[in-house]
Amino acid sequence: MTAIRAGQLTRRIRIQQRSVVQDSFGEALAQWADLITVWAEIQPLSGRELEVAQRISSEVTHQIVVRYQPMFADTRAVAAYRAVYKGRIFDIHASLNEDERNICITLLASEGLNEG
Template sequence: MRIGDLRHRITLQKVERIRDSFGGEQLQWVDFARVWAAIYPLGGREYFAAQQINAEVSTKIVIRYLKGVEPTMRVNFKDRYFEILSVIHMAERKKELQLMCKEVV
């Protein structure tokens, strides 16, 4: 990864339980970190399921190492959201993370 490859500004988000005014809890996406990233579309497929056509796009997002990034998070890039399927810590050297994602359509 070269510094010039990190040209996309993304926001990593995580789910938190937020207590409402009635004492109940709601799940809400909150910002975890805003970082620079390289985004690489890997491929896509369309499939027929439950009488609906759904699009699934595989994407690799590379960021500098950041402690606390987990597969339960998602990536917000402009008006697009990506579900993180796995977090790969390349060579365990605390230099970069590869986020294998699926775009939420």
């Protein structure tokens, strides 16, 4: 993708990062905090069904395209993020900066196996 056309990014998504907090008993709890809200294009790529914990689960992989943000430059940090769109949770696995042009970022994500 060389340029982002007007009207291409039609989904408003939240990018979240996991943080660990302690409850009143001192137990560590995982929470998700919003980092940024951006416009995106979400395209499904593939789907599969598999057995997890003796039940059938489905997983769908997606390509999420967003405008370039410096926070997406560190691929290892981005792999710890998730995207949320209308209650749907997408676990982000990688970010791709096409041709290193800093125009758009493609996030490779999956949906369905867990809740982040």
